[in-house]
Amino acid sequence: MIVTRHESLRIQDEDEIVKIRQQARRWAADLGFSLVDQTKMVTAASEIARNTVVYGGGGTVDIEMVQAGDRQGLRLSFVDAGPGISDVELALRDGYTTGSGLGLGLGGARRLVNDFEIDSRPGQGTRVVITRWK
Amino acid sequence: MERIPILRMGEFLLVTIQVDMHDRLAMRLQDDLTEKIAETGARGVMIDISSLEIVDSFIGRVLANIASMSRVLDAQTVVVGMQPAVAITLVELGLELPGVLTALNVDKGMEVLRGTLAKAVEEQGGDRHPT
Ligand SMILES: Nc1ncnc2c1ncn2[C@@H]1O[C@H](COP(=O)(O)OP(=O)(O)OP(=O)(O)O)[C@@H](O)[C@H]1O
Ligand SMILES: [Mg+2]
Numbered sequence: 001m002i003v004t005r006h007e008s009l010r011i012q013d014e015d016e017i018v019k020i021r022q023q024a025r026r027w028a029a030d031l032g033f034s035l036v037d038q039t040k041m042v043t044a045a046s047e048i049a050r051n052t053v054v055y056g057g058g059g060t061v062d063i064e065m066v067q068a069g070d071r072q073g074l075r076l077s078f079v080d081a082g083p084g085i086s087d088v089e090l091a092l093r094d095g096y097t098t099g100s101g102l103g104l105g106l107g108g109a110r111r112l113v114n115d116f117e118i119d120s121r122p123g124q125g126t127r128v129v130i131t132r133w134k
Numbered sequence: 135m136e137r138i139p140i141l142r143m144g145e146f147l148l149v150t151i152q153v154d155m156h157d158r159l160a161m162r163l164q165d166d167l168t169e170k171i172a173e174t175g176a177r178g179v180m181i182d183i184s185s186l187e188i189v190d191s192f193i194g195r196v197l198a199n200i201a202s203m204s205r206v207l208d209a210q211t212v213v214v215g216m217q218p219a220v221a222i223t224l225v226e227l228g229l230e231l232p233g234v235l236t237a238l239n240v241d242k243g244m245e246v247l248r249g250t251l252a253k254a255v256e257e258q259g260g261d262r263h264p265t
Contacts, residue, residue, distance in 0.1 A: 014156040014157040014158060015156055017156065017157070018154050018156045021154060021188065022154065025187065035219045036218075036219045036222055036223070038219075039187065039188055039217075039219040039220060039222070039223045040222075040223050040226065042187070042188050043188045043189075043190050043223050043227060046188060046190040046192075047190055047191060047227075050157070050190070050192060094228050101191060101192075101195070102191050102194070102195055102229070104191045104227060104228050104229055105190075105191055107228065108191065108226070108227035108228050108229070109227075111226050111227065111228070112223065112226055112227060
């Protein structure tokens with residue numbers, strides 16, 4: 001898999017969540033994603049970005065256009081150095097929240113993308129990578 | 135302070151969301167609407183989201199909160215104009231909007247609000263003059 005375009009953004013507050021939504025939209029449109037596919041990717045990005053701010057205490061996102069064979073995709077990697085998640089399976093379950101949310105963000109984002117990876121260690125932080133292929 | 139304007143049209147309040155709302159702005163709208171319903175005694179609230187390009191779990195929760203809060207204040211909320219791509223995405227996200235009435239557009243939304251209002255008046259009349 002090769003990366004054909006790359007950009008890093010900070011995610012410290014909710015204005016930056018909006019910026020990431022806009023940037024993800026722009027890149028998805030540049031890749032020629034259908035409107036529905038754009039909307040799914042942007043919504044997933046919004047969910048993970050908010051978790052990064054609310055639970056992770058802020059972090060960064062790498063936005064990448066990737067190519068594997070003749071497939072092109074958009075990959076977003078969110079990283080924070082927050083408290084981490086002790087039980088990832090539980091956190092992924094719909095309805096599970098330790099905050100005041102609906103507990104839909106992680107599970108919902110996983111359904112909205114093609115590839116979903118999460119790597120989290122208590123005390124060290126969380127990394128979530130989402131990819132949607134054209 | 136940035137705010138989403140709330141218009142008053144007779145017994146109804148009308149809100150058109152035209153920007154990609156950050157979370158604080160969405161929360162402020164929820165608070166402003168609550169105050170406005172109480173202040174005006176409005177019987178219906180219409181929220182036009184036709185310009186919204188996404189509804190995520192946060193905005194969905196705000197819409198659901200507005201609907202249930204308005205019901206407590208005896209007003210009905212209807213959300214109108216959701217884009218098809220947004221609706222499809224919401225289903226996959228797993229977000230149900232409990233208690234949120236939806237309509238295709240502003241005209242249909244008006245019909246819904248007028249309909250619920252007429253029904254409420256009828257029921258009240260029925261209480262006073264049992265047949
Ligand atoms: N980056 C993170 N760092 C630490 N904990 C996290 C992180 N992301 C998610 N979590 C934990 O996983 C739980 C589930 O997250 P999820 O996004 O599914 O739901 P939520 O954020 O609680 O609610 P919603 O997203 O529906 O508003 C969170 O309540 C939190 O405890
Ligand atoms: Mg979340």
